[in-house]
Amino acid sequence: xxxxxxxxxxxxxxxxxxxxxxxxxxxxxxxxxxxxxxxxxxxxxxxxxxxxxxxxxxxxxxxxxxxxxxxxxxxxxxxxxxxxxxxxxxxx
Numbered sequence: 001x002x003x004x005x006x007x008x009x010x011x012x013x014x015x016x017x018x019x020x021x022x023x024x025x026x027x028x029x030x031x032x033x034x035x036x037x038x039x040x041x042x043x044x045x046x047x048x049x050x051x052x053x054x055x056x057x058x059x060x061x062x063x064x065x066x067x068x069x070x071x072x073x074x075x076x077x078x079x080x081x082x083x084x085x086x087x088x089x090x091x092x
Contacts, residue, residue, distance in 0.1 A: 012056045029074050036067040 027035065043060050046052060 012053050012059065029071070032067055032070050032074070036064065036071060039064045039067065 039060055043057070043064065046057060046060070048054075048057075
């Protein structure tokens with residue numbers, strides 16, 4: 001840990017990370033879409049190695065895929081088909 005209690009830049013992944021610890025986050029669809037957009041943009045401007053570790057890009061790809069799954073699930077479960085006013089062949 002650096003002076004003043006601030007942690008040095010995170011090197012991905014740390015070998016001493018406590019992998020038993022975890023957290024949950026609750027987001028609405030707008031937040032998920034915004035997060036997806038932000039990750040997509042960062043991936044476009046990601047400087048690559050040696051400035052950033054390749055494991056970081058693997059994490060970003062995986063995280064983006066999970067966000068896409070959330071968006072797809074929302075789109076599928078919240079899809080509404082409006083009834084058409086035109087008669088069908090059964091209505092004659």
